[in-house]
Amino acid sequence: MLLNRQNSGERWRKRRDGKEKVTGELRYLTDMTAEGMLYGRVLRSSHPHARILSLDTSAAENHEGVVAVITHRDVPGLNRFGIAVPDQPALCEDTVRYIGDAIAAVAAITPEIAAYALSLIRVEYEVMETITDPMRALEDTAPRLHPQGNVLHRTQVKHGDAARALQNCAYVVKEIYSTPRQMHAYMETEGGLFIPEPDGRLTVYAPTQHGYKDRMQIARILDWEEERIRVISSPIGGSFGGKDELNVQPYGSLLALKSGRPVKMHNSRMESVRAGLKRHPMKIEMETGMDEHGRLKAHRVRIVADTGAYATLGAPVLNFATEHCMGPYRWEHMDVEGISVYTNNGVSGEFRGFGGNQAIFAMEGQMDRLAELIGMDPWEFRMLNRRYPDDPGPLQQEIWRTNGLEQVMQALAQSSLWQRRRAMSDPSAYDFLSDASSPPWIKRGIGAALAMHGAGLGYGIDDPAGGRLSLNAAGQIEAAFSYEEFGQGLITTLEIMLMDLFHCTSEDISIVIGDTDRVPHSGSSTASRSTTMAWMGLQRLKNPFLQAILQKAHDMTGIPLEQLTTGEQGIWQVTLEDDTEVSREWVISYREIAAEAQGNEFTFDTKFSYPTTPDEVVGGHFLYTYAAVAAEVEVNTLSGHVRLLDTYHTVAAGPAINPMGFIGQIEGGSVMALGFTLTEDAVMEEGHYMTRNMDTYMIPGIQDMHTSLEVEAIEDLPENDPFGPRGIGEIGSVALAPAITAAIRQATGTWVTQLPVARDQLIRPAGVWQQEGVRP
Amino acid sequence: MTKTTGIQWQAVVNGKAREIEVPPSRRLLDILREDLDLTGTKISCEIGRCGACMVLIDGEPMNSCLMMAYQCAGSEITTIEGLHGETAEELHPIQEAFLEEGGFQCGYCTPGMIISTKALLDRIPQPGEQEIKEGLCGNLCRCTGYGGIMRAVESAADKCAYRSLPSPVVGP
Numbered sequence: 001m002l003l004n005r006q007n008s009g010e011r012w013r014k015r016r017d018g019k020e021k022v023t024g025e026l027r028y029l030t031d032m033t034a035e036g037m038l039y040g041r042v043l044r045s046s047h048p049h050a051r052i053l054s055l056d057t058s059a060a061e062n063h064e065g066v067v068a069v070i071t072h073r074d075v076p077g078l079n080r081f082g083i084a085v086p087d088q089p090a091l092c093e094d095t096v097r098y099i100g101d102a103i104a105a106v107a108a109i110t111p112e113i114a115a116y117a118l119s120l121i122r123v124e125y126e127v128m129e130t131i132t133d134p135m136r137a138l139e140d141t142a143p144r145l146h147p148q149g150n151v152l153h154r155t156q157v158k159h160g161d162a163a164r165a166l167q168n169c170a171y172v173v174k175e176i177y178s179t180p181r182q183m184h185a186y187m188e189t190e191g192g193l194f195i196p197e198p199d200g201r202l203t204v205y206a207p208t209q210h211g212y213k214d215r216m217q218i219a220r221i222l223d224w225e226e227e228r229i230r231v232i233s234s235p236i237g238g239s240f241g242g243k244d245e246l247n248v249q250p251y252g253s254l255l256a257l258k259s260g261r262p263v264k265m266h267n268s269r270m271e272s273v274r275a276g277l278k279r280h281p282m283k284i285e286m287e288t289g290m291d292e293h294g295r296l297k298a299h300r301v302r303i304v305a306d307t308g309a310y311a312t313l314g315a316p317v318l319n320f321a322t323e324h325c326m327g328p329y330r331w332e333h334m335d336v337e338g339i340s341v342y343t344n345n346g347v348s349g350e351f352r353g354f355g356g357n358q359a360i361f362a363m364e365g366q367m368d369r370l371a372e373l374i375g376m377d378p379w380e381f382r383m384l385n386r387r388y389p390d391d392p393g394p395l396q397q398e399i400w401r402t403n404g405l406e407q408v409m410q411a412l413a414q415s416s417l418w419q420r421r422r423a424m425s426d427p428s429a430y431d432f433l434s435d436a437s438s439p440p441w442i443k444r445g446i447g448a449a450l451a452m453h454g455a456g457l458g459y460g461i462d463d464p465a466g467g468r469l470s471l472n473a474a475g476q477i478e479a480a481f482s483y484e485e486f487g488q489g490l491i492t493t494l495e496i497m498l499m500d501l502f503h504c505t506s507e508d509i510s511i512v513i514g515d516t517d518r519v520p521h522s523g524s525s526t527a528s529r530s531t532t533m534a535w536m537g538l539q540r541l542k543n544p545f546l547q548a549i550l551q552k553a554h555d556m557t558g559i560p561l562e563q564l565t566t567g568e569q570g571i572w573q574v575t576l577e578d579d580t581e582v583s584r585e586w587v588i589s590y591r592e593i594a595a596e597a598q599g600n601e602f603t604f605d606t607k608f609s610y611p612t613t614p615d616e617v618v619g620g621h622f623l624y625t626y627a628a629v630a631a632e633v634e635v636n637t638l639s640g641h642v643r644l645l646d647t648y649h650t651v652a653a654g655p656a657i658n659p660m661g662f663i664g665q666i667e668g669g670s671v672m673a674l675g676f677t678l679t680e681d682a683v684m685e686e687g688h689y690m691t692r693n694m695d696t697y698m699i700p701g702i703q704d705m706h707t708s709l710e711v712e713a714i715e716d717l718p719e720n721d722p723f724g725p726r727g728i729g730e731i732g733s734v735a736l737a738p739a740i741t742a743a744i745r746q747a748t749g750t751w752v753t754q755l756p757v758a759r760d761q762l763i764r765p766a767g768v769w770q771q772e773g774v775r776p
Numbered sequence: 777m778t779k780t781t782g783i784q785w786q787a788v789v790n791g792k793a794r795e796i797e798v799p800p801s802r803r804l805l806d807i808l809r810e811d812l813d814l815t816g817t818k819i820s821c822e823i824g825r826c827g828a829c830m831v832l833i834d835g836e837p838m839n840s841c842l843m844m845a846y847q848c849a850g851s852e853i854t855t856i857e858g859l860h861g862e863t864a865e866e867l868h869p870i871q872e873a874f875l876e877e878g879g880f881q882c883g884y885c886t887p888g889m890i891i892s893t894k895a896l897l898d899r900i901p902q903p904g905e906q907e908i909k910e911g912l913c914g915n916l917c918r919c920t921g922y923g924g925i926m927r928a929v930e931s932a933a934d935k936c937a938y939r940s941l942p943s944p945v946v947g948p
Contacts, residue, residue, distance in 0.1 A: 005877070005927075014875045021883030022871040022890060024816020024856030031815035185918050187820050187828055187884040237818075237884030238918050269821045487882025487919045660878040664920055668881060671921030694825040694916060702912045705922040707905070 001656070003666075003711045008659035015492045015660070016506065017235065017485065028237050029205040030191035034262035037193070038067050038107040040248070040255045041114040041265075043121050044274060045096035045103060048132075048344040048687025049143075050125040052094050057104055059120040065113035068259035069121075071104045075254065077223030081246045083213060085311035087146065088347070090221055090250035096125075097145055098309035098344055099688055100275035107255040107263050130687040134283075134306045134341035145309065145342040152307050152340040153315035155322040157395060160333030165298035169289025173369040177286070177362035178754045180681035181306075182279035184351060185699045186486075188237020190276065191266030194252035201228050202253060206265075207236035209244040209484050210524035211516045217246055218253050229253075234514030236486035240672070241350035242277050243486070244526055245312050270692045277349035278682050280305045280317055280340075284325065284362040294374045296385045299366075301325045303338035303359070305348070312349035314340045319458065319619030321355035326394050327363040328405050328452035328626070329385045344687045352669065354527065356453050356734045357676060361755065364449040364738030368745065377422070378742065379413055382450055393624070394452070397459070397615040400723070404626035404652030405452060407714045411650040412448055412628035415710070418648070421446040421630070441637045441764070444645070447742025448630040451735035454621025455528040455727050456610040461619070463529075463610035466522040467537030469545045471602035475591025477502055477545075477566075478510040479538065480519040483530040488729055489661030490530055496657050497535060501542050502566040508590060520605055528625065528727030529610055531657065535724035540606040548602055552593050559587060611723060623723060626652040627731045629670075631739040635747045640759025642678055642744060644706040647736065652714035653726040659713075662728060666711045669732025675700045677737040678756050785845045789814070790858030804840040804848050805829045808855060816856035816887045820916075827915030830888035831855050837895040837914070856887035859894065869935035870894055870928075879928030881919035889915045893929050897936050903929070 005012050020026035057069045072079055072091040079093065080086040092101050104121050108114035131137045137150040144150060166172055192206025202222075208214045211233040219226040236243065248265040256263040267275070287300040303321055307314035318340040325336060351357075371381035386405060393399035412418055424446070438444075457463040468480040479498055485491050491511055498509045512518050523533060546566065553571040554561045563573050570589035575582050594602070613622040632646040649666050656662045679698040683690040691697040717724075741752040748762050782797035789812060796811050805822075808814045808831070817840055820828035824839040831840045832854040859868045870893050873879065880886040889912065896903060896911030903911060908929050917925060 015878075015880075017883070018875045018880070019867070021880055021886050022867065022874045023859075024814075024887040026883060027815060028818075028884065030819075031809075033810075033813075187818070187826065187882065187916065187918055189820065236882060238882040240918070266819070269823075487884075489881060660924075661881075664878050664881050664924055667921035667923035668919045669921070672918070693823055694821040695823055699916060699918060700922075701916055702922045702925065703909045705909075705926070709921070709923055 001713050001715060003656060003659050003663050003713050011496060011659050013492055013496060013660065015489060016495050017491050026235060028188055028235055029193065029207055029232070030188055030266045032193040032205055033264065034193060034195055037262040037264050038109060038255070038259055039111040039114045040105055040107045040251055040263045041118055042102045042251050043104040043118045045099055045101040047096060047125055047127050048099050048130045049128045050096050051128060052092060052096065052103065053124040053126055055103065056122040060106055060117040063113070063117050063120060065109045066106055066117045067109065067261065068107040068255050069104060070254050070258055074258060075221060078220045081217050081221065081250060082310060082312055083245050084313055084316060088310035098346055100346060101309070102251065105251040105255055107259045130344045132343055132345055132684065132687055134304050134343055137341045137343050145344070150342045152311050152342055153318050155318055155336070155338035157322060157334060157336040159396065162298040162300045162333040162335035165333035166287055166289045166300060169297050170292040171370065171373050172287060172289040173366055173373060174287040175365065175369065175753055177284045177365060179282050179358040179361060180676065180755055181281045181346065181684065182351065182676050182680050183273065183682045183697055184240040184242030184277065185697065186238030186240060186242055189267040189269055189272040190243060190247040192248060192252060193262060193264050194256035195262040196256050196260055201230060202256065203230045203232065204249060204253060205232045206249050206252065207239065207243050207486070208233045209239055209486065209526050211484070211514060212482055212521050213524060214246060214249055215516050218249055221250050222253060222257065231516045232514060234485045236484060239486040240352045241526070244350050244524070245277060247276065269694065273682065273689055273692050273697070277312065277351070278346050279351040280307060280314065280348040280355065280358070282321065282358040284358060286362050286366050288366045288370060290370055290374070294376055294381055294384055296329055296331055298333035299326055299331050301336040305338065305340040306343050306345055307340045308343055308345045308347040310347050312347060314348060316461065316619060317350065317355040320454070321359040323394050323454060323619060323621065324356045325359035325363055327360070327367070328387045328450060330387055330391065345684050346682065346689065350526065352672065353730045353734045356451070356730070357673065357737065360449070360451050360734050361737045364735065365741060365753070368447070368742045369751065379418065379448060383409060393613065393620060395617040395620040397613040397617040397620040399613060399621065400623050402652070402718055403716065404624070404714065407716065408626045408628040408650045408652050409450065411712055411714060412630055412648065415630055415648040417446060417630040417632060417646055418448060443635045443637055443747035444632065445743040445746030446630060446632045447739045447746060448628065449735040449738035449742065451627045451731065452624050453627070453731050453734055455532065455623050455625060456612065456621060457527055458619040458621050459612050459615070459617050463612065464521065464523045464607065465533040465537060465610055466520055466605065466607040467534065467541060468520045468603065468605050469538065469541035470604065471549055471590060471594045471597065472510055473594055475589060475594040476510040477504060477508055477590065478512060480512040481534055481537065482513070482519045482522045483525045483534065484514050486525070488665060489658055490525065493531055493658040493661055494534055497538055501538060504566055505568050508569060523610070528729045528731065531725050531727045532723055533610060536608065537606055539724070540608070541604050544604045545602070549593055552596060553588050556596065557587055623726060625726045625728065625731045627735055629735040629739045631736060631743050633740055633743040633747060635744060635762055637748060637762060637764040640762040642757060642762065644674055644740060646708045647706055648710045649732060650712040650714060651728055651731055653728045653731065654717040654721070655715045655725045656713040657725050662713060663711050665728050666732035667709055669730065670709060670736050671700050671705060673733045673736035674704065676755060677740045681756050783846065783849070785849050787849060788852045790855060798845050800844065800846040802845045804831070804843040804845065807845060808840060814855050814857050818884055818887060820884070827888040827892060828885050830891040830915065832891060832895060835898065837892050856890060859890065869939055870897065870932040873932035873935055874928040877928040877931050878924035879920065880924070885915060885917040889917065889925060893932060897933055901937055902933050
């Protein structure tokens with residue numbers, strides 16, 4: 001279905017959290033204040049790599065208005081955090097490894113005093129060699145950034161004999177692709193409010209994608225029982241993976257406890273750039289061979305990921321890139337090795353697409369080069385080499401069978417954008433592409449790319465899910481999950497699911513998320529998993545819940561159980577004749593039933609795990625979503641400027657529960673990928689950021705937006721598919737880059753291997769343009 | 777530290793006369809968010825690039841992070857909290873349009889985006905695509921990809937135009 005407001009019917013719903021967002025009433029966690037509140041600030045390292053020789057905070061402590069100063073000596077528990085590998089110091093003891101490393105933090109009565117107090121802290125450093133290149137980090141003479149050395153993680157996938165097969169291939173394409181240090185650039189920078197409660201507990205109001213994980217990590221730092229900490233973590237002004245890891249929470253918590261007063265933290269944009277996570281820059285070398293008929297034979301891949309100073313999710317990201325660098329294609333010989341390397345650059349971590357973006361850019365680039373080499377239409381070439389529904393997954397693991405790949409490929413082939421590309425196979429049609437009214441140095445091209453993207457955390461990683469459904473005291477059907485709303489529209493998706501299940505109205509529903517005191521542990525909002533997990537949770541909870549409240553309604557009214565059903569405001573009696581409803585009468589309200597509840601009579605919990613492949617392949621996925629993207633670009637060969645004109649996205653992810661949210665996620669992911677492709681790079685020199693704010697780090701603005709963006713949802717799933725709708729938070733962001741670079745190739749004849757696209761390689765001397773450009 | 781001498785800062789904020797003592801170089805952004813507790817105006821880049829802190833000063837859209845107290849004293853300032861429909865409880869047609877068209881996701885850029893739209897539609901009631909893009913080029917959004925925003929602004933223009941028509945005469 002082409003997704004838009006007209007086609008969506010009643011599912012096109014105003015967001016449940018929308019009114020307070022458009023009126024400015026919504027208090028984000030960084031908008032909060034408290035009586036007697038202090039302002040926290042963090043002193044970060046002056047050098048990307050240095051030994052701390054001495055640290056003197058006395059002048060800051062003695063300054064008027066400063067209430068607390070903390071260093072590593074004030075950390076009672078584990079002075080480390082990290083969602084997978086806790087190797088990042090909350091406050092550095094003896095060594096700093098990147099420019100965002102924290103050394104001390106201050107809480108003061110005004111932000112100005114806190115900032116001034118930081119300048120009073122004396123740190124003596126012994127500066128050490130800065131490692132900015134992962135290849136340098138791998139040399140024997142490089143200083144060791146961590147006790148175990150400079151390698152965070154290695155991956156390897158091998159079957160067949162790729163080296164030998166490549167020698168026998170009729171055609172081989174070899175390229176090295178590199179991708180930028182992309183920044184999440186969420187509009188709300190990290191921050192929050194930290195309140196020591198009179199009863200000895202600590203309340204943390206700070207955005208995260210996983211409140212329980214934060215609670216565990218904060219408890220570990222404070223050496224507290226987890227239950228003493230309450231983490232309130234939504235609403236969030238954007239995350240995209242960037243707030244999944246702790247950021248200000250260690251400092252806010254420690255300062256609040258040391259001062260005994262509420263502490264507010266809110267990173268400036270520059271501090272956010274300096275300390276925050278980025279997408280892993282990767283260099284991906286690919287050597288890909290096919291036979292004389294265009295059948296893929298062998299694929300040899302080497303991935304080097306710059307994970308920066310600390311691990312965070314560097315290892316799983318590399319696993320994901322390894323799994324996704326072979327695309328949805330059939331191979332006889334495969335040889336992939338990946339390495340994730342520590343450097344003194346900014347910390348790389350989780351980011352929408354999770355390593356898939358880099359891998360898919362490279363893989364799809366190879367496909368276009370191979371197709372051109374053999375003179376085939378690039379989409380037919382992909383069709384020829386695509387995996388079949390029964391084929392094992394990329395890591396030879398068992399995966400859940402769907403027709404998604406076939407369907408997105410067909411849909412793209414039929415899209416008007418790709419039809420236009422097809423029309424160009426007639427060389428005389430090429431001129432029609434370059435608009436007659438455009439000057440001759442403006443060139444146009446159309447490209448397309450394909451993605452198969454895994455969801456969930458993958459085999460071997462604890463991936464719990466669950467949820468709670470209850471009838472609350474106010475007489476509302478209440479669903480509680482530990483998922484978070486960071487803008488993706490989860491709350492409205494949940495609302496629509498509940499209305500579908502119980503035929504009730506929005507007013508009959510209560511949705512509780514983002515508060516560890518009020519929600520069960522149902523896993524994190526990451527890896528495009530929340531929608532699927534919430535749907536599966538509600539499927540499990542629906543029947544026991546219905547049985548309980550309908551039984552109660554029956555007990556209270558004597559109406560036969562089989563005639564009772566849930567509906568608007570309460571229970572209704574429905575009489576059927578030959579399966580047709582003949583009458584519907586009001587019976588009793590939810591509120592009246594709730595008033596009769598004994599204890600937790602109407603509260604149901606469920607626990608389960610995200611579905612995983614049965615094969616022991618670490619990180620291997622079981623559920624995949626498929627997408628195909630076409631893009632039309634216009635290149636100004638005098639300035640090298642690339643403008644995206646038109647895109648078509650088709651996504652096979654099962655039912656589009658919340659079409660407005662679906663479109664938003666695909667459009668948003670697409671434009672984020674546009675930035676990844678054309679303009680975004682957090683440039684570092686010698687371990688220092690050169691791009692520190694939104695004036696030099698260029699995310700797309702409305703002027704960069706393409707005129708047309710079509711989103712087509714393929715909603716089919718296999719009959720009785722037990723997993724329901726798949727998440728689409730990431731899939732919109734993974735395949736646009738190769739589609740754009742394929743279009744640039746068609747427009748200018750230039751193969752792009754490095755992102756963001758360097759303009760200078762697209763500039764042609766005036767008058768030479770007639771000979772340039774590749775006709776399909 | 778020496779205490780900065782304050783000025784008596786006066787302005788009409790969302791139709792209400794306000795008077796507070798602040799240092800003359802205090803940013804309007806801080807006056808709004810901290811002194812007046814109007815947190816609908818958001819803080820993001822603080823260098824006038826992202827538009828999250830956009831407010832109307834005497835009807836003109838301005839980044840409140842770049843505006844100091846002395847520069848806007850005596851002005852009429854409208855923040856997102858000051859926007860509403862015919863009654864204070866009703867949404868402004870622009871707000872309604874953003875809700876209906878999915879013109880936001882996380883919502884953090886939304887107040888600034890709506891304020892810029894208000895300024896645009898006040899100036900050009902029926903803007904074309906390029907005029908919308910120019911009108912909103914000072915506002916960044918990281919969630920929507922601007923698709924929903926474009927649709928919202930187009931819809932808002934229609935709504936505003938419709939609202940400004942004289943009431944239809946009801947015949948006998």
